[in-house]
Amino acid sequence: MSEAKILIVEDEAVTGMDIRKSLVEMGYSVVAVATTGELAVRKAAELHPDLILMDIMLAGRMNGIEAADKIRRHCHIPVVYLTAYSDDSFLAKAKLTEPFGYILKPFRELELKTTIEMALYKYAMEHALRISEETTRVILDATDDFLFLIDPRGKFLAVNQALAKKAGRDVRDFIGTDIARLVTQGILSSRMAAWNLNTNQKEPVRFQEEFHNRWFDAAIYPVTSPEGDVVLFAISIRDITAQKTLEEQSRQNEEFFRSLIEDTSDVIAVLDRDGTLRHESPSITRYLGYDPECIVGKPFSVILTEESLPVFRQVLEEVLTTPGMVRAVNLPVKCEDGSPRILEGIISNLYGNPVIDGIVVNGWVKK
Template sequence: MPNSKILIVEDEGVIAKDIKNILSFLGYSVIAVASSGEEAIEKAKEMHPDLVLMDIVLEGDMDGVKAAEQIRDSFDIPVIYLTAYSDNTTLQRAKITEPYGYILKPFQERELYTTIEMALYKHQVEKKLKESEEKFRAIFEHATDGMLVVDLETKKFLTGNTMICEMLGYSPEEIKNLKVADIHAQEDLPYVLATFEELARGEYTLAADIPVKRKDGNIFYADINASRISLYEKPCIMGSFRDITERKRMQDSLMESERQLRTLSSSILSAQ
């Protein structure tokens, strides 16, 4: 990605200058060169580079691995290791910091360019995905309907929003220990589980008038809109619960009134 800002962390001046010249030739903007881990962190904080090229062995008390870890955790900046060390111990330490690349010296320009481009692209994709997940979480959490995500295979709840916790009377932690069968009365389970399987197969997306059991044992009725999603790499159903208990009570009351009216009408007609 042309004009991307890169911070070089290298304690050998000649090598740092060579790397800077190569990066400039490739179209990148080298915003600074740091010679120690401590300086690298300060430069990252001050200048916000798009990427850090980090040597592992540096002068001072902090090596490149420790510096990379702090830069990743504090500033979310991708790091590529550029080092002459390839022993297993060094590789294992470096791996823990989740680098976006590992280039051994001496290197080819094409190798450096490809690794940088892949790192920048990967970080950009991850950033967009994170932003998308945060937006989804905000919408999910503040929805006026109760929201539950269910693992299709285990029928266990993976997460729920504030409203579903209020509806059911459980804490968010308790929700994650429940399954579909735990929020429905025993006599309703055959119907509920059959409906769940139909939703899972995508036969329809709305299940109406579903009886739901609260933690205190009381029953409320909900219309449940369902859609298939993937969460934690698992196939899931996300259900939106709308409490229709009051509406159902009014409908049942109206039906009872109509029944009584029909009975009364029949009695009057029979008496004539």
């Protein structure tokens, strides 16, 4: 990463200048040389370098390890230690600050450049991973569905806010706990908790289930390792109660509508917006000879004569513009045997009507 900005933290002026000269020759940009830990923390916050070369023993009250720890927690800038100290006690303390490298003085320029490049690359990869993880978290929390990961033993690896809110717990409190707790609390069914699955289950499982007077759509996705072993299950659970209620209401409405038109003497047809027949009353058989089951799904124009098509299309276009609009019609139609008839009645826009929700043609047939 040429042109990377580097902050040098070194209390020996001559050593600091030598390191600066080497870095510039390598193609890096040195933003500053700090001589104390306190100055290093301040310069890191002000200059936002890409990397910090940190000596451990510094002038002032704060050593390099303490400075690196503050920089890690507040600025998230990668630190490489550059020091003459190799004592185990220093190494143990330095590890706690999660450095991206540790170089002992005296060093070779090739060793310094290699360590810097590796540190910058590692930091870039970790930064990209953090962004990816944060993006995933935001996406997971953007839905009201329950989304979570469990291992094959039923231990939580991750959950989203929707499930945590339902359980009255913090997201972090779930990690490592058993999903059985949510089953005993009545938040999930045993099937939703994947109790009926094992590590041999490698195909996704999807099902709908009624649970505590609500309907849920659940999907369980096994995640396998490169060796082909199931290492975790990704589970998605959506509350579809409203959808189920609408489906049931629609079914009841359709049955109610069918009962209304079953015995009527008028010809009643329900059309979609494009003029396709959705329902047809049995009376069409008596007046025109068509079997309702044979013409449903076809254009209403199958019963119209050529001369009536433009009139029908114009009226249909007009009523579609306004819900509730009604237009009178007098349409030449043809019987199944081709003989002419006249359909006299009305066309109504009943979209939005909970029973019909379509275009209705209602009339009687004359010779």
